[in-house]
Amino acid sequence: MTDSIVFLNGTFMPQSEAMISPLDRGFLFGDGIYEVIPAYDRKMVGFAPHIRRLQNSLTAIGINLDWSEDKWRQLLSELLRQNSGDSLAIYIQVSRGVSPKRQHGFPDNIEPTLFMMCYAIKPPVNYDDGNHQGLHLVSQQDLRWRQCHIKSTSLLGNVLHYQSSQDHNVDECLLFNEAEQITEASSCNVFVVKNKQIFTPSLDSQLLPGITRAIVLDLLRTHTDYQVLEQNISLQQARSADEIWLTSSTKNIAPAITLDGEKIGSGKIGKTYKEVNSLFNQFKYDY
Ligand code: PDD
Secondary structure, eight states: OOOOEEEETTEEEEGGGOOOOTTBHHHHHOOEEEEEEEEETTEESSHHHHHHHHHHHHHHHTOOOOOOHHHHHHHHHHHHHTSOOSEEEEEEEEEOOBOSSOOSSOOTTOOOEEEEEEEEOOOOOOTTSSSOOOEEEEEEEOOSOSOTTSOBSOOHHHHHHHHHHHHTTSSEEEEEOTTSBEEEESSSEEEEEETTEEEEOOOSTTSOOOHHHHHHHHHHHHHOOOEEEESOOBHHHHHTOSEEEEEETTTEEEEEEEETTEESTTSSOOHHHHHHHHHHHHHGGGO
16 A cells, blocks of 8 residues: 655655654643545535634634645645545644643643644445435434534544444434534534424534535525524434434535434435535535
């Protein structure tokens, strides 16, 4: 296998040569943030909103790395140019940097560590082709921290939720808070369709402001007559939904067909999903 090319602190290099100190606060504390940007045939989806969210996450945790969009675009294009593959995720991670010693407080005068790599993702799945089933979900109480709007590398809560869905032999978990309202999935946002209305939880600190979510909302509002509502969705509403979709940069829009072993709607991939997915494939590079 050929070594992929990564970017670490200003230098492109083979992945096998990239080394980070064990005193990096990303390693010691999960003290960092990240982004995942999809690129198909070297074209990125949602470059500008991903970079804006990266800046928001940096500001939220007090890391100063105020690069222009142009600078990011240049670096990411170069990273894509140096790596092969038609369906890639660009991963960007910024940690607070290397500590002189292990201490909780922010050390003075350290430089952030910036690491970027590409990895292969599945090309967009066509759930219409008869070869792909929809996803199966299990509901779980959301046990993560209360700042899920920050795209933090401290993902242990998400990792444990995801692994538990795998242990239940399903694809993802549908997370709900103490009030039994849906937040998101372990690595995706959630949409619910009921009687020609499309719902997604409104943005707050319990969920990530997903870029795919934002694109889907914009497409629905611009190109369809559906009523689109950002508001609380109870677990009970999810159980009686006609359709549920998950959205993320690596899954695009994925329809779910069961929740806790019960069919969602007809238990088949829904017609609204097919409409929105075709809009997404048509317009995704406009974002
Ligand atoms: N995850 N919610 C969570 C908790 C996520 O981790 C993600 C994405 C999303 C969807 O956001 P977006 O549409 O911007 O990808 C929602 C990425 C893909 C990951 O961690 O690999």
